Amino acid sequence: MKAAVLNAFGTPLAIETLPDPVLGTGEIIVDVAAAGVANYAGGVFSGARNYLLEPPVVPGPGGIGRVRATGPDATKLAVGDWVFCDPTIRARDDAINPDMILQGWTAVSAASLPLHRFYHHGSFAEQMLLPTENVTPIGQIDAADAGRWCALSSLLVPFGGLLAIDLRAGETLVVNGATGGFGSAGAAVALAMGAARVVATGRNGRALDDLVRRFGARVQPAQMTGVEADDRRRIIELAGGPIDCVLDLLPREANASQVLAAVLAVCPGGRVVLMGGVGRQGGTDLALPYPWLMRNDITIRGKWMYAREAVTRMVRLVRAGIIDLGKFDVTEFALDDANEAVAHAAANAGPLRLTVLRPDR
Numbered sequence: 001m002k003a004a005v006l007n008a009f010g011t012p013l014a015i016e017t018l019p020d021p022v023l024g025t026g027e028i029i030v031d032v033a034a035a036g037v038a039n040y041a042g043g044v045f046s047g048a049r050n051y052l053l054e055p056p057v058v059p060g061p062g063g064i065g066r067v068r069a070t071g072p073d074a075t076k077l078a079v080g081d082w083v084f085c086d087p088t089i090r091a092r093d094d095a096i097n098p099d100m101i102l103q104g105w106t107a108v109s110a111a112s113l114p115l116h117r118f119y120h121h122g123s124f125a126e127q128m129l130l131p132t133e134n135v136t137p138i139g140q141i142d143a144a145d146a147g148r149w150c151a152l153s154s155l156l157v158p159f160g161g162l163l164a165i166d167l168r169a170g171e172t173l174v175v176n177g178a179t180g181g182f183g184s185a186g187a188a189v190a191l192a193m194g195a196a197r198v199v200a201t202g203r204n205g206r207a208l209d210d211l212v213r214r215f216g217a218r219v220q221p222a223q224m225t226g227v228e229a230d231d232r233r234r235i236i237e238l239a240g241g242p243i244d245c246v247l248d249l250l251p252r253e254a255n256a257s258q259v260l261a262a263v264l265a266v267c268p269g270g271r272v273v274l275m276g277g278v279g280r281q282g283g284t285d286l287a288l289p290y291p292w293l294m295r296n297d298i299t300i301r302g303k304w305m306y307a308r309e310a311v312t313r314m315v316r317l318v319r320a321g322i323i324d325l326g327k328f329d330v331t332e333f334a335l336d337d338a339n340e341a342v343a344h345a346a347a348n349a350g351p352l353r354l355t356v357l358r359p360d361r
């Protein structure tokens with residue numbers, strides 16, 4: 001099969017012919033139709049992000065494809081089914097605290113390296129091998145739409161967080177970092193889950209206005225200044241009532257005071273989910289006032305990725321027309337042009353924008 005291979009950190013992806021994957025029990029082989037390219041992929045491949053990824057490797061965290069072969073234990077999946085390939089692989093030998101990897105992207109810790117070495121290659125290839133449980137049917141689609149369906153990867157991350165804090169219909173939510181790739185998807189998901197109002201924060205006023213244009217008046221654009229007290233006042237004003245939840249998706253370049261501006265705006269009983277990268281570059285850590293947390297029954301939790309069932313639930317939201325994949329702008333590249341795709345993704349990061357590789361073309 002043809003694949004884009006990262007032979008060493010700091011080298012361009014090489015388009016090579018590799019042996020086809022070999023099927024085992026408990027596994028599925030998928031013909032990859034479309035694979036999303038993250039805006040920070042270049043930072044992963046240069047080594048700057050220090051991801052636990054062992055080259056040589058075919059990178060690429062998941063995507064959309066068609067089942068090529070099923071193991072003998074698959075009960076529902078059939079050859080030809082259109083599927084979402086979930087890169088979140090959990091070790092099968094610990095049901096409560098499984099070691100995890102993002103296939104073709106990063107091992108969460110050194111303990112999960114055996115999993116990374118076995119399910120080594122990702123989706124920047126014509127075929128990939130996955131555990132059966134990581135392959136979810138999406139129903140019949142037109143092959144031309146496979147790139148657009150890669151939006152599932154962006155939507156699932158905030159969906160995982162919003163399920164974790166149990167966002168309810170009619171509630172008000174702050175999405176911190178709403179002009180980013182995952183933050184903008186978070187606004188879309190929150191609206192689909194019935195949020196009455198989404199206060200969308202960001203520094204880029206034009207990107208915020210664009211979110212309002214796409215999603216309507218339930219989105220309130222809160223342009224951030226970096227002055228914590230002013231920013232919090234603005235968030236509270238725009239919420240127009242109690243703020244029930246915060247979904248934080250600020251990147252590692254942001255600082256803890258930008259997180260505080262949103263977190264301290266929640267009402268008594270408020271729930272906050274932290275999903276971003278703040279603190280990963282060092283700097284001041286997030287310091288929350290103990291008495292405020294205690295007196296106000298505040299829940300703060302972290303979330304990495306999403307539970308397995310979230311994938312099927314998200315597919316249902318799309319199929320029901322509650323999430324509109326048409327809101328995403330998609331730019332596609334052939335597998336041969338993988339390095340151009342990586343450069344394009346970096347230069348075009350922003351709300352509801354997807355860069356996609358099409359190994360099927």
Ligand SMILES: NC(=O)c1ccc[n+]([C@@H]2O[C@H](COP(=O)([O-])OP(=O)(O)OC[C@H]3O[C@@H](n4cnc5c(N)ncnc54)[C@H](OP(=O)(O)O)[C@@H]3O)[C@@H](O)[C@H]2O)c1
Nearest residue numbers: 177179180181182202203204251253254275276277304305
């Ligand atoms: N928990 C998980 O499972 C999970 C999964 C995937 C990704 N993530 C993390 O999610 C985070 C967001 O990823 P992304 O791809 O959406 O990032 P992104 O597209 O770069 O968006 C970042 C957002 O933060 C704002 N921002 C950028 N630099 C900033 C700075 N220096 N100070 C304050 N705000 C800044 C941006 O908008 P403005 O310029 O308008 O302010 C934008 O709203 C990353 O840290 C990523 O690692 C987490």
